[in-house]
Amino acid sequence: MDKRLPFEGVKVVEWTQAINGPWTGAWFSDFGAEVIKIESTKFPEMGRVSSPYKDNIPGPNRSVTFNTFNTGKKSFTVDLKHPRGRELFMGLVQWADIVLQNQRPGLMKKMGFGYEELRKVKEDIIVMDISIMGQEGPLVGVGGWGSNSMAQSGQFYYYRFPDSGPLSPGFTAVPDAIGPMYAAMAGIAALDYKRQTGKGQYLDISQLEPMVHFLGPAVLNYTMNNRIQPPIGSRDPDAAPHNAFRCRGDDRWCVIAVFTDQEWQAFCRVLGNPEWTQSAKFATLSSRKENESELEERISQWTMQYTPREVMTMMQEAGVPAGVVQNVEDIVDFDPQVKARELLLTLHHEVVGDYLHTRWPFIMSNTPPDIKTGPLMGEHNHYICTEILGMSDEEFVELINEEVVA
Structure with a gap:
């Protein structure tokens, strides 16, 4: 060198x-x-x-x-x-x-x-x-x-x-x-x-x-509000949906994260604006958080029709954050970004x-x-x-x- x-x-x-x-x-x-x-x-x-x-x-x-x-x-x-x-x-x-x-x-x-x-x-x-x-x-x-x-x-x-x-x-x-x-x-x-x-x-x-x-907000929540923040798995207090969703294939998943109203509207369009997305239960972030389990079940019914890469591509093209839950084989053999860089x-x-x-x-x-x-x-x-x-x-x-x- x-x-x-x-x-x-x-x-x-x-x-x-x-x-x-x-x-x-x-x-x-x-x-x-x-x-x-x-x-x-x-x-x-x-x-x-x-x-x-x-x-x-x-x-x-x-x-x-x-x-x-x-x-x-x-x-x-x-x-x-x-x-x-x-x-x-x-x-x-x-x-x-x-x-x-x-x-x-x-x-x-x-x-x-x-x-x-x-x-x-x-x-x-x-x-x-x-x-x-x-x-x-x-x-x-x-x-x-x-x-x-x-x-x-x-x-x-x-x-x-x-x-x-x-x-x-x-x-x-x-x-x-x-x-x-x-x-x-x-x-x-x-x-x-x-x-x-x-x-x-x-x-x-x-x-x-x-x-x-790396505890960051959890420490602040306790020191300011005397609240012990509970574990929430893959969910996020400021987003819904925010989780990994099962896709077509053996143990295949894709993460989808929707934070804003604009992202929610784009998300609904990707799904084809099914009738359930127009329900008041999912109209706002607060209502989606209240009905999060039902929301995730409906989304899973849709994602299981596609491979995780198909779901990711459709979401990303619409401006919705999404990513394949990759295993080592995905990263080593297939990830185009890993190869390009x-x-x-x-x-x-x-x-x-x-x-x-x-x-x-x-x-x-x-x-x-x-x-x-x-x-x-x-x-x-x-x-x-x-x-x-x-x-x-x-x-x-x-x-x-x-x-x-x-």
């Missing part, structure tokens, strides 16, 4: 696992930073032992999950419990601009890698500590996963229909997708501050807190082979990301020891023999 990337020259040491931490690191590596991922052969990073695997055969270099969230990084397998391993880590801290970690709160400090200890090695270091609850407060030290923060942030309360229990959003917990964006923004701000002042800083990043932001890239991995990878969800005209595959476990051990840490080949072999580097 000819153009200089935004993070070119930035150096990151990353000790993370699962999704939130690794995905944060990928924001830096894909945009030019050199990111060294600390790993262990004794305790492989969770992503390496998570499905799906190539050909459904498990292996530390066969996980598509790992490759998805660790693009462009360099892998360094080192035993941080060994005194020489600790020395190597501190050597990398001296080299780095950022140390990024999402281990259980307190572990880094317990191992002698807390912020104050790292500052003694590199005064202007930026340390990004990512955790579920943060590094302070009565729940500090609580471990968990994205589902924990989904629950405790109130999101699970609203991810459901009125008469059902909480629902999971699917493969990736929402905090694991949203958290890295907030973390990356914090890291960018810290880098800018360092550029202006020459000083580093400590970033305490909670996975819970970004999710509370080249959202899915083909990457080639030494073990996995060719696979599809989602590019970052924006297009930059001058500095697009340079996305490479994730590293093999320990792939860059020799490079890191000899090129970055300045060791001889003999010293490198000695580290292998002592099982400091594996």
Whole structure:
């Protein structure tokens, strides 16, 4: 790539696992930073032992999950419990601009890698500590996963229909997708501050807190009206219809959302202005909300005559917001917008082979990301020891023999 990337020259040491931490690191590596991922052969990073695997055969270099969230990084397998391993880590801290970690709160400090200890090695270091609850407060030290923060942030309360229990959003917990964006923004701000002042800083990043932001109106409703907003499923208090409607085909659906009188009139025209649409029960938004169940049943009788794409096309052409409820096959094989904007890239991995990878969800005209595959476990051990840490080949072999580097 000819153009200089935004993070070119930035150096990151990353000790993370699962999704939130690794995905944060990928924001830096894909945009030019050199990111060294600390790993262990004794305790492989969770992503390496998570499905799906190539050909459904498990292996530390066969996980598509790992490759998805660790693009462009360099892998360094080192035993941080060994005194020489600790020395190597501190050597990398001296080299780095950022140390990024999402281990259980307190572990880094317990191992002698807390912020104050790292500052003694590199005064202007930026340390990004990512955790579920943060590094302070009565729940500090609580471990968990994205589902924990989904629950405790109130999101699970609203991810459901009125008469059902909480629902999971699917493969990736929402905090694991949203958290890295907030973390990356914090890291960018810290880098800018360092550029202006020459000083580093400590970033305490909670996975819970970004999710509370997304409660928005529910928080305002409670603080202003003392009202706990109930779960409403796919409906909306300011629209009717506003739901997913069954269409022709096996488990096929289309979402339709009508907010304004103009959209309602256009919606009725698409249906052919059947007699029921002229009823007083559906004449206004308030009356449609009062009779919403009957309204949805009548709409479903119409949508089931068509495929979801036919429903979407007819509605959109009339100016009514609508969208197919797509599955993965729809997105990968059929969605024309995904194809036109080249959202899915083909990457080639030494073990996995060719696979599809989602590019970052924006297009930059001058500095697009340079996305490479994730590293093999320990792939860059020799490079890191000899090129970055300045060791001889003999010293490198000695580290292998002592099982400091594996």
